[in-house]
Amino acid sequence: MRRVALLFALAVTVTGCSEPTTGTPSAGDQTSATSGSQTKAPTSSKAAVSRPKKIDLKPVQSDICSLLTDAQRQQFGLKKVEESRPSSFLKDAKRCAANTDDNLIPDYTAVTGEGVEKYSSGNGVSPAQVGGFPAYKRADDHNCALAIDVADGQMLMVSYSTISSGKGDVLCQKVTPFAEAVMATLLSR
Numbered sequence: 077m078r079r080v081a082l083l084f085a086l087a088v089t090v091t092g093c094s095e096p097t098t099g100t101p102s103a104g105d106q107t108s109a110t111s112g113s114q115t116k117a118p119t120s121s122k123a124a125v126s127r128p129k130k131i132d133l134k135p136v137q138s139d140i141c142s143l144l145t146d147a148q149r150q151q152f153g154l155k156k157v158e159e160s161r162p163s164s165f166l167k168d169a170k171r172c173a174a175n176t177d178d179n180l181i182p183d184y185t186a187v188t189g190e191g192v193e194k195y196s197s198g199n200g201v202s203p204a205q206v207g208g209f210p211a212y213k214r215a216d217d218h219n220c221a222l223a224i225d226v227a228d229g230q231m232l233m234v235s236y237s238t239i240s241s242g243k244g245d246v247l248c249q250k251v252t253p254f255a256e257a258v259m260a261t262l263l264s265r
Contacts, residue, residue, distance in 0.1 A: 125210060125225055125228070126210065127208070127209050127210065127225065127226070127227075128207070128208040128209065128263075129263075130226070130227040130228070131226040131227055131230075131262060131263070132227060132230070133186040133187070133188050133226060133227070133230050133232065134188050136186055136262065136265070137170040137186050137188065138170075140159055140170040140171065140172045140184075140186055141157055141158060141159055141172040143172065143184065143258050143261045143262055144157060144172070144257070144258065144261065145261060148257045148258075148261070149174075151257070152174075152176070152182060152250075152253075152254055152257070153176045153177055153178075154174040154175070154176060154182065155174060155175050155176060155177065156174060156175055157172065157173075157174040158172070158173065158174075159171065159172055159173075160172070160173040160183070162185050162187075163185070166185060166187050166189075166190070166233065167187065167188075167189025167190045168187065168188040168189030168190075169185045169186065169187045169188070169189070169233075170185065170186050171183055171184070171185040171186075172184055172185075179238060179239070179240065180236055180237070180238050180243075180247070180250070181236070181237040181238065182234075182235070182236050182250070182251075182254050183234075183235055183237070184232060184233065184234040184235075184254075184255070184258050185232070185233040185234075186230075186232060187230060187231045187232070187233055188229070188230050189229070190229065190230075190231070191225060191227075191228060191229045191230060191231055192210075192211070192212055192223040192224070192225045192231045195212050195214065195223035195231075195233075196212050196223075198214070200214050200215050200216055201213070201214045202214075204222060204252075206222060206224050206234075206252065206255045206256055206259055207255075207256055207259040207260065207263065209224050209225055209226060209259065210224075210225045211223060211224040211225065211255075213248070213251075215244045215247070215248050216244055217241040217242050217243065217244050218237060218238055218239070218240075218241060218243070218244070218247075219235055219236070219237040219238075219244075219247065220235060220236050220237075220244060220247035220248040220250075220251045221233060221234065221235035221236075221251065222234045222235070222251055222252070222255045224255065224259065226262075232255075232258065232259070232262070234251060234254060234255035234258060235247075235251060236248075236250045236251045236254065
């Protein structure tokens, strides 16, 4: 009986080690099979980000719409400013949206579950800067958005949208000063 159990255990071990696996290989501390020495994982090639300071957005998520003062709301002609549901593709996000008399939809979203990296390339994306913070601007006929790098793994997404087509230029003219106003309030805290 012991021989059967031993053979079964050996067969399971050999089978488990010989089956192909899927996934992405990752570098880590590895021991070389030929020399027995350890090699260290390669260091990240991500360049250091230059920001005036790191801003943790988690504390502002509980009262996201407070990042606009009454004077700023008036300056941008905002109506019905309220917290709203963020886009489902943003991780750990709280959004504040408004509307204007000219049917534009300015909004900003504090995202604490991901950084700007996935917004740094693609069609219509260009590097930008808001209040000294690195950002990426993406524009089309219906939306102009800025993903602002406020801390590692966090970003402030600010946009102007419309349901009318062909207003991309107008939206981009409005989104930068709007983003600067939101960042000014954020920096004053």
